[in-house]
Structures are given as structure tokens and as C-alpha cells.
Amino acid sequence: MRRGMCRGRAYVPLSEVSGGQKSAGESAGAEEGGMRRRTPPIAVLTGEMLTMDRLGTLGLSGLVALAAVLPASLAVTSGALAGRLATSHGKDLFDGGGGAAALALGAVFLLMQVVPPLAQAVAESLGRRLHRGLAERVLTALERPADLGRLEEARTREIVSAADRGLNGTCVRDAVVGAVNVGIARGGAASGVLLLLAYRWWLAVLLAVAYGYAMVIVSRMYQRALESAEGTPALMRRAMYLKNTLCGASAGKEVRTFGLTDWLLDRYTTEWRKAIARTRGDRAGAARVSLVSGVVVLAAQGLAFVLLVADAVDGRVGVGRFVMFAVAGVGLLGLGIVTPDLLNIEVGGTVLAAVRQLEAHTAPPDAAPPTPRGPGTGGGDALVTPSLTAPPSTAMPQRSIVFEDVGFRYPGSGTWVLRHLDLTVPAGTSLAVVGVNGAGKTTLAKLLCGLYTPTEGRVLVDGTDVRDLPPGTWWNCCAALFQDWVRWRLPLRDNVALGAPHRPATGPELAAVARAAGLDEVLRDLPDGWSTVLSREYGGVDLSGGQWQRVGLARALWALSAGGTTLVLDEPSSALDVRGETELYDLLLAAAEGRTIVLVSHRFSTVRHADTIVVLADGAVAESGSHQELMDKGGRYAHMFTVQADRYVERGED
Ligand SMILES: Nc1ncnc2c1ncn2[C@@H]1O[C@H](COP(=O)(O)OP(=O)(O)OP(=O)(O)O)[C@@H](O)[C@H]1O
Incomplete structure (x- = not known):
């Protein structure tokens, strides 16, 4: 089995076109x-x-x-x-x-x-x-x-x-x-x-x-x-x-x-x-x-x-x-x-x-040819068992994702967003990342997905530096939804299917994804069902912020169901009400069982269910542990959690 062939997308290697250097x-x-x-x-x-x-x-x-x-x-x-x-x-x-x-x-x-x-x-x-x-x-x-x-x-x-x-x-x-x-x-x-x-x-x-x-x-x-x-x-x-x-x-x-x-x-x-x-x-x-x-x-x-x-x-x-x-x-x-x-x-x-x-x-200095899609790996038309809950048998990480002394500055910026950051995410576990605004949570998630190259240190997947992996390998494994996910002004079906564009978006798998993302209700109200264009400007309908967020989640889950192994969610439920969020996470976690999950969120009610929680501060991991461990420690996490919990109690939300 070809290592790292998850969903069959092709691209060039993590490039040597790092920030600051003239490529x-x-x-x-x-x-x-x-x-x-x-x-x-x-x-x-x-x-x-x-x-x-x-x-x-x-x-x-x-x-x-x-x-x-x-x-x-x-x-x-x-x-x-x-x-x-x-x-x-x-x-x-x-x-x-x-x-x-x-x-x-x-x-x-x-x-x-x-x-x-x-x-x-x-x-x-x-x-x-x-x-x-x-x-x-x-x-x-x-x-x-x-x-x-x-x-x-x-x-x-x-x-x-x-x-x-x-x-x-x-x-x-x-x-x-x-x-x-x-x-x-x-x-x-x-x-x-x-x-x-x-x-x-x-x-x-x-x-x-x-x-x-x-x-x-x-x-x-x-x-x-x-x-x-x-x-x-x-x-x-x-x-x-x-x-x-x-x-x-x-x-x-x-x-x-x-x-x-x-x-x-x-x-x-x-x-x-x-x-x-x-x-x-x-x-x-x-x-x-x-x-x-x-x-x-x-x-x-x-x-x-x-x-x-x-x-x-x-x-x-x-x-x-x-x-x-x-x-x-x-x-x-x-x-x-x-x-x-x-x-x-x-x-x-x-x-x-x-x-x-x-x-x-x-142009990368030495662009390698795109990775061809392999059989039985969830790659497009060669998909064999596209069940959402099927364990990801082929791809990475099989052991872990590791940040090794990672430092990062955005191109053209002198400020270190992350510095000397060490972090291990065992494969198949969930990690939640918390921290104040601007702490570098999204940056960490993007580095993990290989969207940026560390300025210092390495991001390793099963021991291999992401930038040394064959082209396309790591992106094919990551299903990610960032805060500024794309709202395609296209039919709902395309909005979901674009998570794994080579795979026909039909059948029970699509229904399973819609259920897991809590899209069922939205779907019932759409005039043309899956074919409804999600934009009034283009003759369709407009969705609310929370409904859009569910569409984005469905896309990430579709990518996962096509063989992705790692789900990265950056504030995936910021537009959902608290009850909707809780339900969503129950469904999501069940759907993504066996996958590695990285979740960035300010909602502590969500975060607490993760296997490991890290608090980012001053560009590095300030605290790390399970919810209980961090609460017992009484540090930053415990403080942030208590402040938020008190606010919900005051407002009468649960
Ligand atoms: N594309 C970019 N170019 C330059 N600087 C950036 C870029 N994106 C983010 N930054 C800077 O990097 C720092 C960390 O940003 P990041 O988005 O990772 O924080 P965050 O913890 O996710 O914040 P929030 O909780 O507000 O979403 C910020 O100071 C921000 O200004």
C-alpha cells in the first residue's frame, strides 16, 4: 500500500520556498x-x-x-x-x-x-x-x-x-x-x-x-x-x-x-x-x-x-x-x-x-510530479469501502504527529508567533488547542496541515518531516476546516463533495455525512435538496452562519470518509448555539472515531472532551493534559474554564 495515499489529491512538496528566503x-x-x-x-x-x-x-x-x-x-x-x-x-x-x-x-x-x-x-x-x-x-x-x-x-x-x-x-x-x-x-x-x-x-x-x-x-x-x-x-x-x-x-x-x-x-x-x-x-x-x-x-x-x-x-x-x-x-x-x-x-x-x-x-525549485491516486486508499474512483466509520487503514499518522522545537514567523514579519514549541499528538487521539486571541492556535493548525513551513524545527508525521514526504501525501490525509472556510456559491452537493472532488457524491455515504454534520434539518428546508444553490445571488437560497458552518463540517467529514485520517477543526462551532454545538460534537466524535482530531476552540464545553488539551501562551505550550488534570492543576486552563462556565451560569445557558 502506498504510504500516505489517503484521498488522492495532488500537489507539490512542502516547499523550500520558505518565508524570507528568495526562492x-x-x-x-x-x-x-x-x-x-x-x-x-x-x-x-x-x-x-x-x-x-x-x-x-x-x-x-x-x-x-x-x-x-x-x-x-x-x-x-x-x-x-x-x-x-x-x-x-x-x-x-x-x-x-x-x-x-x-x-x-x-x-x-x-x-x-x-x-x-x-x-x-x-x-x-x-x-x-x-x-x-x-x-x-x-x-x-x-x-x-x-x-x-x-x-x-x-x-x-x-x-x-x-x-x-x-x-x-x-x-x-x-x-x-x-x-x-x-x-x-x-x-x-x-x-x-x-x-x-x-x-x-x-x-x-x-x-x-x-x-x-x-x-x-x-x-x-x-x-x-x-x-x-x-x-x-x-x-x-x-x-x-x-x-x-x-x-x-x-x-x-x-x-x-x-x-x-x-x-x-x-x-x-x-x-x-x-x-x-x-x-x-x-x-x-x-x-x-x-x-x-x-x-x-x-x-x-x-x-x-x-x-x-x-x-x-x-x-x-x-x-x-x-x-x-x-x-x-x-x-x-x-x-x-x-x-x-x-x-x-x-x-x-x-x-x-x-x-x-x-x-x-x-514554481518550486524542484517540483516533483503529482502523486497518482492508488487503489483502495480512498483515492477518488478507486474508493473501495467509503463508510464514514471505517477505520483509516492505509495512511498516516499510524503513530504520531510531532512538533519538534518548532518556531514560526510569517513571511516578512519579524515577530515569532511560535517558538520552541514541542508537542506530540498520538495517532487516533484528540487534541484541543486553547489560548487567548492571537496566541497562535490557527497558525499551529496550519503548520500541522503543512500549509506553512516552520521557520525553525520540524513537524513530523510518523517520524518523517512533512516537507520530505512525497507530493500530496500529507494533504491527502488531512481533512481541515478553518475559520475562513469557503462558502462556495454552488449547490449543496458540490459544497460537500469538494472535500473529496474525485469521489461521486451520492448514496448512503453522503447521507451519513449529512447526519454527522447535523445537516439533516437544513436539507429538509432546501427547495431543491442537495441541488439547491447556496446563494441567492445565483438563484438559490442563503444559509445562516450556523447552517453554513454545518455545511463546512460536512465537507471536512466527506474528506474524512474518503480516506482522510486527521481531522483539523479551527473554531468549527463558533456560529452554533450551545445546544447545537453539544449535539454536533457527539455526532462528530462518533463519526471521526479512530481518526486523529485536532480542535482549536474557545468553547471550553467542547474542548473538555478532548483526550489532551494544550494551552498556548507566548508561542509555546504552557500547559498540557486532560481536562481533569488541568483543572486539578489550577493554572491558566482552570482559570479560563471557570470564567467561561460562570458566564454561562449567569446567562442561564448550559
Ligand atoms: N497571514 C498572516 N500573516 C502575518 N501574520 C499573521 C497571519 N496570520 C496570523 N498572523 C499573526 O499571527 C499571530 C497568531 O495568529 P493566529 O491566527 O494563529 O492566532 P489565534 O490564536 O488563532 O487567534 P484567534 O483566537 O483570534 O483566532 C497574530 O499575531 C496574527 O496577527
Whole structure:
């Protein structure tokens, strides 16, 4: 039996990306950030598209190349036909090559109607696929770090919001379409320059330089505008937070009862102005740049036409060549034009860079492949005996969970939350953790689950450091419910099933979980039973805080019933009334029999039933023992218990 395969979830090992240290991922991310500035967005875009669909991208490039030579072909064929017109004087127009020129002109005209739209349609389709792929990559990158600290860093949130902002709209698709439009325009202009070499080579070079200059400075202008907008992402995130709070339903109660609307609006406007201050400054500069580039291009273009007309008047250039060079000259206009396509390419390139940066930022230095699900271990479809009360036969801990001289500081914080903490939880027993607010109880629970890596010391499961376990092993064994558990705005069934997503959520096992979590009553009142969406916003119903808590518990129990061995509950009954809580614990303890239970709670009526109770104070275990032992000792626990018991007696609760 594969050690530690409990429920069949996959993830990377507890990472070496511990707080404070700069990980390989981070340095790669920094490098990537630098790369974004060096690599033109069009190159990034092309690289990504080639990786996604080499054949499709090459086909698209072929269409762009074909579309790009069409303006020059138009110049050549219309020049040839005009020349023939001039010499035939209306007679025998289609002789002496006139017919071929007319046919060729017709074909070019037809292709000009068909090829660019076809290229745009292919670009849209590839762009949509690229967008979907990027959205998946963002989710994968976010799921990767085992250490929550990495995800909570402000830098990570900034990169995520940069990637997310782009992926919420159509900017990746627009960038691909933009790249095609720009490719066709610039390719067409370049072929026009080649034609003009046959007229006056120095004029062709002059035009190429003028347009090239305009093209470069316009691209830079967009790049700078975007960089300056990104230069204040922290301010923009804060502004967006205020705006979302103002618009969101969840803060609506406080916004109204405290009369916060004006304050929020004011604050949002101020933050937003600060966030875009540099961009606004840049806009004036950008306008100047556009003007200068326009004047340069206009001067070169004007010179070319004056020369061409003069040569035509002097008879140095015949009608055919005049038409050909004039049409080629007009085609050049595409080279320097400021179009939204250029901006779209910049924006798309920025999103792509952010996604790459996020991937590098969250990549563990030596990510091992995810653990495959094994048979008979509760892993998804291979589940054999999914009874809630079946003993967890396969997985860890078989002996104990041990905190060995553990110290922990949150990333970026100098304060030790826990220090020199030693604790042993024998397998199959229950441990309750108590202590004042901020004592570090939740932190201890998260360390136990492997969500954070100890700054000092080790957390051992059956003698093995959690970070040395194969990927996925320990999380698969832990069924945890933290204070801020997720209230999925999805049907009740999904809310429970997400505890073990690979397992079909049906049958008597589901009913057993609902019973154990005290969900039976809630279920009876739901209009569509298990299929009821738990959100009024999404056409379902809203639950009370206590009812939600039971849903969360059911999810943790579902994970347990799918093979989890360790149940971690952080204030699981804070929203329940005292009677409901007592009943719940009787059911829970029966359901979780044989499992290792870690319970964080301020409710001493709950805590007292645990095999062992530890009191956390000053970052370490201050007291430890059974309820009776601690009461006999007359220390902190006895004091806290008595104070709470007296309060309940005063209020007449039991
Ligand atoms: N994500 C975080 N980043 C930085 N500091 C944190 C983070 N979470 C908690 N802390 C800090 O760690 C300390 C311990 O927090 P923790 O949530 O573990 O305490 P607790 O005993 O569970 O408190 P409570 O009883 O109020 O739930 C607190 O000082 C808190 O401010």
C-alpha cells in the first residue's frame, strides 16, 4: 500500500520556498520581469502561439505573408494595366500583356477581399484558445505553492491581479488579432519600400527610415504608457479594493449602517487618481511623440510624391511606373500609423509576461510530479469501502504527529508567533488547542496541515518531516476546516463533495455525512435538496452562519470518509448555539472515531472532551493534559474554564 495515499489529491512538496528566503522561483520571476522589458511583446506572443499550436500559427503566418505582398502586387498589376491603357489609347487594351495584367489585378483585388479577413478569423480563433490556455495556467500556478505564505505575499497578489485583469477581458484575443493586422500593414509597407527601390533607392531608404523611426517611437510610447500604469500596481489594487467594496453586496450592510458611501467614494477617487497619476503625465508626452513622428513621416512621404509628380511631368517616369510607385507609396502609410492594434499587442504582451512571471514566482525549485491516486486508499474512483466509520487503514499518522522545537514567523514579519514549541499528538487521539486571541492556535493548525513551513524545527508525521514526504501525501490525509472556510456559491452537493472532488457524491455515504454534520434539518428546508444553490445571488437560497458552518463540517467529514485520517477543526462551532454545538460534537466524535482530531476552540464545553488539551501562551505550550488534570492543576486552563462556565451560569445557558 502506498504510504500516505489517503484521498488522492495532488500537489507539490512542502516547499523550500520558505518565508524570507528568495526562492529559485522568485529569482526566475525577477528575471522574467526583466525579460518582459527586453523581449518585444510581439515576440512573446508569437512564442506562446507557436508553443500552443505550431501548425496553426505557421498557417496564420502564411496568410499574413500573403496578405502583406498584396499591396505591392496591386501596385505592380495596376501599374502594368495603367501603362497598357496609356499606350493602347483605348484600342486592343487586352493585347500585349494587357489581358494578363487585368486578370492579375482582378485576382489581387479578390485576394485582398478574402485573405486579410480570413487571417483575422484564424487569429481570433487562435487568440481565444491562447486566452483559455492562459487562464488555466494562472490557476495551475496558483495551486502550485504548498506554502500559503507564498500566495499571501503582496508581490504574488500584484502579479496575479496583473494577469487576472487581462484574462477577465478579451485582450489576449485582441492582441493576436492586432498582431495580424500590424503584420499585414507592416509587411505590405515593407513590400512597397522594396518596389520603390526600383524608382530611387535613396528615397526608398529615406521612407523606410522615417516610417521605421515612427514605428519604433510609437511602440515605445505604448510600452511606456503601460509600464507607468503598472508602476503603481499597489495603489491600483487598493483603489480596486475600495471600488469592489463599494459595489459588492457583502459590505452593503456596513456601508449603509455606518453611512460609508461618501467616504468610500472619496477614498476610491483619491487612490485611483494617485494610481494613474504617472499614466496621465505620460499621456501628454505621448501626444508630443505622436506629433513629431507624424511630421517626420509626412515630410518624407510629401517629398516622395513631389519627386514622383515632377518626374512624371518631365517624362522621366511613364504612366505605368507612376501609378505603380504612387500605389506603393500609399501602401507605406500602414507602417507608421498609430492604431489601437499596437496598444492591444502591448497589453496582451503584458498579460503574457505576467502569467509567465506568476509561473516562475510560484514554481518550486524542484517540483516533483503529482502523486497518482492508488487503489483502495480512498483515492477518488478507486474508493473501495467509503463508510464514514471505517477505520483509516492505509495512511498516516499510524503513530504520531510531532512538533519538534518548532518556531514560526510569517513571511516578512519579524515577530515569532511560535517558538520552541514541542508537542506530540498520538495517532487516533484528540487534541484541543486553547489560548487567548492571537496566541497562535490557527497558525499551529496550519503548520500541522503543512500549509506553512516552520521557520525553525520540524513537524513530523510518523517520524518523517512533512516537507520530505512525497507530493500530496500529507494533504491527502488531512481533512481541515478553518475559520475562513469557503462558502462556495454552488449547490449543496458540490459544497460537500469538494472535500473529496474525485469521489461521486451520492448514496448512503453522503447521507451519513449529512447526519454527522447535523445537516439533516437544513436539507429538509432546501427547495431543491442537495441541488439547491447556496446563494441567492445565483438563484438559490442563503444559509445562516450556523447552517453554513454545518455545511463546512460536512465537507471536512466527506474528506474524512474518503480516506482522510486527521481531522483539523479551527473554531468549527463558533456560529452554533450551545445546544447545537453539544449535539454536533457527539455526532462528530462518533463519526471521526479512530481518526486523529485536532480542535482549536474557545468553547471550553467542547474542548473538555478532548483526550489532551494544550494551552498556548507566548508561542509555546504552557500547559498540557486532560481536562481533569488541568483543572486539578489550577493554572491558566482552570482559570479560563471557570470564567467561561460562570458566564454561562449567569446567562442561564448550559
Ligand atoms: N497571514 C498572516 N500573516 C502575518 N501574520 C499573521 C497571519 N496570520 C496570523 N498572523 C499573526 O499571527 C499571530 C497568531 O495568529 P493566529 O491566527 O494563529 O492566532 P489565534 O490564536 O488563532 O487567534 P484567534 O483566537 O483570534 O483566532 C497574530 O499575531 C496574527 O496577527
